[in-house]
Amino acid sequence: MSLMKVEKLNKSFKAINVLKDATIELQQGERHVIIGPNGAGKTTFINCLYGTLKFESGDVFLEGKLIKDVPSHERVHLGMARTFQKNNLFNDLTVEENIYLAILSEKPYKMNFFKSLSEYLDIKRESKEMLLQWEMQDRRYVKVKNLSYGEQRVLEIMLALCAKPKILLLDEPTSGMSPSETVRTTELIKKIPRSVTLLMIEHDMEVVFSTADRITVLHHGETILSGTPEEVRGNEMIQEIYFGGGARNHA
Amino acid sequence: MKKTVVKFFQILAVFSLLFLAACSGSAIDSSSSSGNKEEEGDSKDPVKLGFILSLTGNFASMGTPVKEGIELFFEENPEIDGRKVELIFEDDAGDPQAALRKYEQLTLNQGVNIVGGGTVGSIALALRDKVDADKKVPLINVVGSTDVMSWEKKSDYVWRTSFSAWQYASISGKFTAEGVGKNAVIIASDYVAGHEIVTDFIPSFEEGGGKVSDIVWAPLGTSDFSSYLTQIDKANPEAVFMFIPGADGSRFIQQYQSFGLQDKYTLVEGGSLLNAPFNIKAVGNAVVGGKMITNYFPELENEVNEKFVKAYQAKFNKIPDNYVVNGYDTGKLISQVVKEAGSLDGEKLVSVLKKGVTIDSPRGPIEMDPVTHTLIQNMYVIEGKEMNGEITFELIKTYENIEMPKENVGYKKY
Amino acid sequence: MKKSIIVTLLLAVSICALPFVISPFVLFMLTEVLIMAIFAMSLGLIMGFGGLQSLGHSAFFGIGAYTVAVLSQYVTSIYILLPAAIILSGIFALLTGLIAVRNKGIFFLMITLAITQMLFLFFRQSDLWGGADGLGTSVKPNLGFMELVSPLSLFYFAGAFFILSYFVLRLFVNSPLGKGLKGVMENEGRMIALGYNVKKYQIIAYVFAGGLAGLAGGLYIFKTQFASPELFSVHMATTVLIMVFIGGLGTLFGPVIGAGVFIFLQNYISTMTDRWSLIMGLLFIVIVLYNRGGILQLLQIVGKKLMPSKNLLVDKKGATIIELNESGKAK
């Protein structure tokens, strides 16, 4: 059984149909990348999957369960997590406090208000592991707004991973990064264990083809093709509408 | 975190020590010393008078004239029986909580001998409770009109130089039945003072053979009275009795005119609203033909008043209203009581008041009733007239020496 | 927890020592400061830690006050009166919070303002409980074994509740819930994405603050023994707002300093001149223009100059201090 299945999703803003019967299926552990020109509706697609946006019709299944009416904030507890295209962090808090908040979300005591957070040792331990794993240990007391852009992008992913998701939605993890940062981040993404299924939006074709198991092409709100990198590369129609016409814009 | 907090406390401690150094004395051992001073009763001690008035905020138009009256009196009489008079005015901005704070400041910090104040009913009651609990200094209530202060809530330490709701409303009822018409509509502000006036109005109006065909309650702060005016128009009465204090009342009278009711039904006003010169200026000829019941109006003919109006005009370049007179008489009363008591001790001052004090007021001779703690005074019915573009008032009837009932008369509450 | 206890003990000692050095009137004023400090802290909690700007916090203060004033006609024990004040204002906070918290920022401010104004009009017009004339009571704090009558005992009574409130609030803001609340203030969208039910956090904080403000209102009645509709007024809500801003937003102790400074300023300036409200308005503007961090931050800067310390930058929770250094560098 597939881990996640999205069927015939339709979404419109005012009169414009942004998503038309968008459909996708994710297998356990796979790295699935969505590509498509600007304005194809990729971020909207992710927002719909995550419940950030409501949509008109279509179904979203997670492990065979229909989840389209589950509020966004509860999807984390079902095993979903996401990052944002634009950095969406707690800028006035330190790196460590950011991580704390992400880990805390899954803890049973997160609504406790008569005991200091610093007395919960498990959260300290887990945050340390996280920081070590992502090589941010020495930056933990720095406020997020004082981090470099690349570091902030990395922190985006770290926050999403703190919830120990089964499925992680990455919205352009390398957008705006310098080439060296992109390389580093790609390496880190590859290190994410296979127990986590990845659904990623990405423009950088090098990143796409070096990480993807499967690729879905979204064009004018329609999922026109889903297949292995080779299949996508070989498809003439894709060459035409994506690599042919749009490649220059996304280089 | 700890370091910052600790450091912060060090700074705080320095600051507070500096501050406290300025405030001498300690709360723990001074309680006994404050009592001594008064008991010695050196007859030449200055008199310290503290007044808590609404000098800003919604009721500034009532508090300020009281202050002017007090100032005027003590300018004319800077000494009482050889004692220097020290006036302290505090502003409560119309808030009883602020008034209570100012009361503590005046008694604890300034050590005043007599407190005056209570521009609004709630403040008068709040101060009354406090003064009655403390039983240290007498309170002269300058405006508050609620009846219970003469009856259930009477306190040896609380006396008023204004008037009571009963004095106004029962005379209004009597006059309306005698002089205007037997069929009346009442419009009153929907709050405690309004209900009290109506409660006192109806029995005396009915006693005179009158019948109330409708009572309209307008919420405080009503800006548009047109709905009520149509309602009054429907009832088609002979008289309209209104009690709407403050800005609302001025609005009402204006709208009463602009909706054409002024010429149809006689307005009887029982809130001493219109004889205030500024209100007349605001509402203009809308008051013409209206009847008002008041304990004072500037055109009153007696010697004291002529002198008083002249002196007030010279000092403030305005015509006095009855709030000024309340303030002026407060000064006169205090001066007389201190003179007779020969002491500043609260208890002795009260015992003089309890014997009954008569003073010559611009509103005619008045007497402090030792039973009800309210003045026995004349009530005047006046009518607005327009002469050469000027609005004046003409006395049409005098009810002499109106005395509060000694106990709660137990009217049906409205 | 340990830190909280130490700080709380320090506070307790200073409060116990104060009456030995001050005059009766200052004692009277300080009692008011302590009560208003509780009120200001409760607003400081939702504003500085929850990001909810309220111009209607006086609603809870007033409800607490009226609860005690009305119930004191039947019972005198503080073990009934004060919990009743807390619970009733908490319930009101829950009901209004469910409507108000659905909107953010300025919307929230406007709704809270409207709700408070509604209560003010209701209590002013009502026939119940004295209406516009207010409701006097003769209640004194009855602890069961003794009744507190003297101003000194009232001061300690208020002081005890102040310390208790401060301690509970410290726990609250450092707890998992408090940290989550701060996260909601910083970035609501991300908190949702992380799996937090942000409205729940805001409502809990709002109810908590409402209950605390109700406690302050209840205590206020023990001091003034008079409840009046003015307790609900926009003016009251503005007053407490300015206390929070004077002291400094985002700190727990800031509102306390703000309450102290404001009450003394108000009292002395309004004695000297009738133009207090003009001065207060200018004070608002000056605070906005020159000193966004409030007095507490100012004191910290002064403190740092007086007693320099090496490891301030490492101080991981001293958020304001680190920020200051950075902005200092930037200049």
Add this chain to the structure above:
Amino acid sequence: MDLFIVNTLSGLTYGMLLFLMASGLSIVFGLMRIINLAHGSFFLFGSYVAYAMISRGMNFWLALLLSTICVTVLALLLEKFLISRFHGNEASQVLLTLGLIFVIGDITLWIWGGDFLSIPVPSILDFSFAISESSFPIYRLFVIAIGIICAVLLWYFETKTKVGMIIRAGVDDMEMVGALGFNIKLIFSAVFLFGAALAAIGGVLSGPILGMYPKMEFEILVNSLVIVLIGGLGSWKGAFIGAILIGIIDSFGKIYLPDVSVLLIFVVMVIVLMFKPTGLFGRVES
């Protein structure tokens, strides 16, 4: 029947006065994301200035014009030197404009004292007409007419003129308008001044009906905030509908539900907000 007509007209009069105040408040917020709590002070200040001129013998219409200009200048100064500094900082805006309420309010108290004042009805409008047995002052009809004219002008301005379209686009996306090369600062200032001018006109027009006294700005402010909440922030249409609704409810509530009439507008507000948290015409923030 005449009762019904008189009440409807009264409600509309009051509603139109509030509309003049609330529309400015709403547009300024919609475009600039600035909540100007001192907007009520513009209203009151306008009527006080007009009073000062008229009581010295000036013509009503000239005073209306001059006091509107006066308030606009005041608004210009405040916008330029204070308010424009705090774009995007809600807490500071709230505190700043609250401070302005106190400052302006106390200055008016200082100058004009605490008494109730009112502006006489201009003599050409100082008569009533009859509705069967009741009569209705013509001045109030005039106020209703002015309110409707302002609404029509706003509608024309918004939909038919270029500047109006820029502003409409600005409400949706300010950055875009800036990117298209328009001077955002100028547009902001212009809209702010326009809102202040509307409030001032409302203030002067209300002078003969509502009069003025200290702290009135709070009442006006709360009522217009309720209107804005009901109508939706940023929409003058919402303000128009909301104002009419509040005016009518106020006027009929006094007759049919006298005991709760003061609470009625708040009840309506709560009901609207329960079903539409952003108000009737409010934009849904994404």
